[in-house]
Amino acid sequence: MLTVDALKAYGANTEEGLARCLNNEAFYLKMVGMMKDDTHAQALTTAVAEGNLQAAFEVAHALKGSLANLALTPALNAVTDILEPLRRREERTDYPEMAARVQREMDRLQTIIRG
Numbered sequence: 001m002l003t004v005d006a007l008k009a010y011g012a013n014t015e016e017g018l019a020r021c022l023n024n025e026a027f028y029l030k031m032v033g034m035m036k037d038d039t040h041a042q043a044l045t046t047a048v049a050e051g052n053l054q055a056a057f058e059v060a061h062a063l064k065g066s067l068a069n070l071a072l073t074p075a076l077n078a079v080t081d082i083l084e085p086l087r088r089r090e091e092r093t094d095y096p097e098m099a100a101r102v103q104r105e106m107d108r109l110q111t112i113i114r115g
Contacts, residue, residue: 002029006112010074017071032070036113038063041099041106044082048099056095057086063102075105 004014004025014028021028040063047056060083067076082098 001115002033002113004029006115007032007072010072010109010112013071013073015071017069020069020071028070032072033113035066035070035072035106036110038066038106038110040066041103044079045096045099045103048095053086053089053095056099057083060086060102072109075102075109078102078105 004018007017008014017032018025018028021031040059043059044056044063047053047059060079064076064079064083067079078098078101082095082102085092085095085098
């Protein structure tokens with residue numbers, strides 16, 4: 001069962017996330033729970049592999065919004081690290097590694113959510 005304590009142990013800023021959910025713990029956990037089947041990280045990996053930086057940016061931007069609203073810090077940090085160079089359309093060779101880090105963080109988060 002997903003708990004605020006499990007999210008804290010993951011590194012989420014649960015105080016911030018709860019505040020955004022009007023300090024309603026059940027609502028916050030429900031919203032976080034909706035991330036359990038999120039596929040944005042996989043779509044990011046695919047877009048990067050295809051060299052489609054516009055699609056990669058759009059996917060990363062959408063994922064960042066969800067993670068930021070819920071204050072899921074470790075995954076948020078990973079996606080922010082790839083989002084900013086994508087926003088500037090930087091030509092980089094480390095996008096695949098950055099996308100893999102996003103996927104690892106999302107896998108960790110989804111494991112916690114699934115309990």
